Amino acid sequence: MFELQNIRFLNVLHVPTLTIHEGDITCIVGESGAGKSTLAKLLNKMNSPTEGTITYKGRDLKEMDAVTLRRDVVMLSQTPLIVEGTIRDNLQLGLHYAEKREATEEEMMRVLQEMKLTQSLEDDVATLSGGEKQRIALARVALMNPSVLILDEPTSALDDHTEEDVMRQFLRNAKQAGQTIIIITHSKSLAEEVSDRIITVKAGEIID
Ligand SMILES: Nc1ncnc2c1ncn2[C@@H]1O[C@H](COP(=O)(O)OP(=O)(O)OP(=O)(O)O)[C@@H](O)[C@H]1O
Known part of the structure; x- marks a missing residue:
């Protein structure tokens, strides 16, 4: 699905060759500052390589419009955007930016349940914990149902068993x-x- 050839990003990252296969769950691991986020951001054009070529479904990313690409390839960053307002507002946000149709009540209720969130759609996001906000952001990208999802996970969320259980089930x-x-x-x-x-x-x- 993604093919990287002779990629360099400044002096931060060097990837001679890498293939990411369609339908796979690919985990990127490594120490803090190793270049994991830099690699992930190359895949949805948040970063552009200084050298080399990346193709997505056979198309050179250089030739692809970033907005069009990001309808297909959605990235949830380490510090996702949570806006003031209700859970409903925050769930609809991704679909709104991607210019897709709004989620229905049933769809929103289903993702909240999947994320083990018991709040109502009208609750204020200000009342949620950090981990719960992270799950709202995950629910938001789940509603977008993209072909490719890139998740940059914050360390803190994994300190909690619920967060890891939710993530495990979500990935399955x-x-x-x-x-x-x-x-x-x-x-x-x-x-x-x-x-x-x-x-x-x-x-x-990349060492293995
Ligand atoms: N645009 C940029 N210009 C210069 N240096 C950068 C740029 N982007 C990232 N870096 C540097 O590249 C290194 C790797 O950063 P990156 O965010 O990819 O690490 P990471 O492995 O994701 O770390 P963490 O696990 O802490 O999130 C860091 O030293 C960072 O400061």
Whole structure:
């Protein structure tokens, strides 16, 4: 699905060759500052390589419009945007930006349940914990149902068992639905349990 050839990003990352397969869960692991987010951001054009070529479904990313690409390839960043307002407002946000139709009540209720959130759609997001806000952001991208989902996981969320359980179940559902997932995770157990492939980044190089 993604092919990287002779990629360099400044002096931060060097990837001679890498293929990410459709339908796989690919975990990216490595120490803080290794270059994991830099690699992930190359895949939805948040970063453009200084050298080399990346193709998505055979098309050179250089030739693709970033907005069009990001309807297909959605990235949930380490610090997702949560706006003032209700859970409903925050759930609809991704679909709104992607210019897709609004989610129905049933769809929103289903993702809240999947994320083990018991609040109502009209509740104020200000009342939620950090981990719950992270799950709202995950629910938001789940509603967008993109072909490719890139998750840059914050370490803190994994300190909590609920967060890891939710993530594990979410990844299993996504895989069953045929989505391609690329997840940066600090959890070795999660990576080993759910992934089809683990990529280890060390000091800007992929070491396996
Ligand atoms: N646009 C940029 N210009 C210069 N340096 C950058 C740029 N983007 C990232 N870096 C540097 O590249 C290194 C790798 O950053 P990156 O965010 O990819 O690490 P990471 O492995 O995701 O770390 P963490 O696990 O802490 O999130 C860091 O030293 C960072 O400061």
